[in-house]
Structures are given as C-alpha cells and as structure tokens.
Amino acid sequence: MIVSATKTQAGTAAEDRDGAQAPRLSTDFLNRFSEALMLMELVTSDDSIVEDLQAWRSIGYREHFEASSLRCAAAALAAYDEVDPARRKAFEEVCRSMTRLVMTVNALLVETPRPSELPMIIEVASEALRKLISRSAQFINANGTVDIAAFDDAALQKQIDALLRR
Template identity: 50%
Template sequence: MRLSTDYLNRHSEALMLLEMVPMDRAILVELRAWRAVSYSEHFEASSLRCAAEAREAYRQLGAREVAGFDELCAAMDRLVLTATALLDEMPDSEDPALIVDVACLSLRRLIARAAAFINANGQGDAANIDPGVVQAEVDALIAG
C-alpha cells in the first residue's frame, strides 16, 4: 500500500494561484474559494483508482507519523488561508509581491516536505516531521 501525492495537487493549485495574484488581483476570487481538506477527506471524495489504497496506507501509519503529517498539512492550509486574507485586505494601490513571494517560498518548502513524506511512504527521515518546527516557520512568516 502506498500513500499518494495526488493530495498535494490541492496545495500546488493554491501555490499557482498565489503566484498569479501580482499579475491579476481577480485571482483572489479563486483563492477565497479554496478550501482545506484532510488527506483522508481528499481520497474519500476521489475517483482515482488508487484512492482506496492511499486511504489504507494512511490508516496504517503510526500515530507519530500521522500527527506530524497532519500538522504539516494544517500548516500549509493556514499559510494559504492567511496569505489569502492578507492579500484580500491589501488596498489595490499596494504591491502584493512581498506577501506573495514570502508565502510562496514557504508553501513550496512545506509541499516539498509533504512530498518527501508521501514518496517515502511515511518511513525514514521523512516521517520525522516536527510539528513545533513547522508551526514556528508559519508563525515567523505571519509575523514577518
């Protein structure tokens, strides 16, 4: 049984939309419509042939791995939602580039961590996701 990176397409879509905001502020409409979903929820609603296997692989992970991965996913969700809220509140006369650049850099890093975890099927170093470190990175981004 294997985990599936298909779940990360949701976050990659949000990343793509964020990257487009400086060129077209109307993209914020699509970002506002973006919704966070858990790994399990994603595959419960999926019609992919591997959906059942991906759900079962997730269920077989250890509690520590699940907690770390879930916190990593929650951090990605918070990052997308926070960046969207900041951009939404920004006057049209201000340049969104700084918010977009910082948010996209952080989101790319988090997606890469999640991909490493999934590609390693939740095993080895990839499974050692420290939720405290992930949260500290998101907090630093929001505070910055």
C-alpha cells in the same frame, strides 16, 4: 538507466512479506496545495485570480481520498491507516501549516487598502508553501516511513511565524 533513491526506497517499502504490493500513499493529495501555490503566485499579476484563491479550501488526506474516484484511493487510505500515528499527526500538522499560509495570504488580499508589502509577503509565503509541499511529497513518497517532524528547517518556521504575525 537511472533510478532515484526515492523510487528505490519506495519500491522496497511497497512489497509485503509475500512479495505482493502493499498499499501506498499518494501524492495526488498534494495537488490541492500545488493549486493554491499557483494561484498565490499568479494573484500579484492578475487581480481576477483573487476570487479563485478565495474559493480554495483545504481538506485532509483522508477526506480527499474518501471523495476521490481515483483507482488508487482505497489503497491510499489503507496506507494512511498504516502510518505510525505520531508520523501521521506530524504530517497533518504540516498540512495545517500549508493551509494557514494560504489563508493568511487570502486574508491580506481582502484588506482595503492592500498592504504595500503584499507582493513580498506572497513571495515569502509561496516559497514557504513550496518547501512544505516538497517535504510532504518526501513523506508520501517514502510511504510515511520518514519522520516529517525531523526535518530541520528552523528558517522556514521563522518565515512562517513572521508571516502569521502580520
């Protein structure tokens, strides 16, 4: 049997002093960004996707689960409330960065004429978004116990900054 380090860590962190299950963060929230990533990657080969990507909207973790009918919604919110405020703020900043990437691509898609380097911009933005989703998943899977701001990925930030300057 193979057990991942993330699952082992999450299992340990999920039990409180009495052995009961403590509330857990949920990666369901990241499906929003995964959807945007899929649309971004499809838009270069199918122009009809532009409208779907333009309709995409970001909401925060709390808003996502307040509106959710998932059984885990209440626990996900309780776990979010227990995350260290500085770590929660860093996570929310990563979420804002993901949203800015999607919105930047959206803004370029409505330009007329479209920039000739748009396919390359979408490729860079997609890769950056994929990395940020992965970073966010690590944070959520560790139930907020890792410092998402401590990830040393200066190259990713430079890519995001360069994209936003366009």
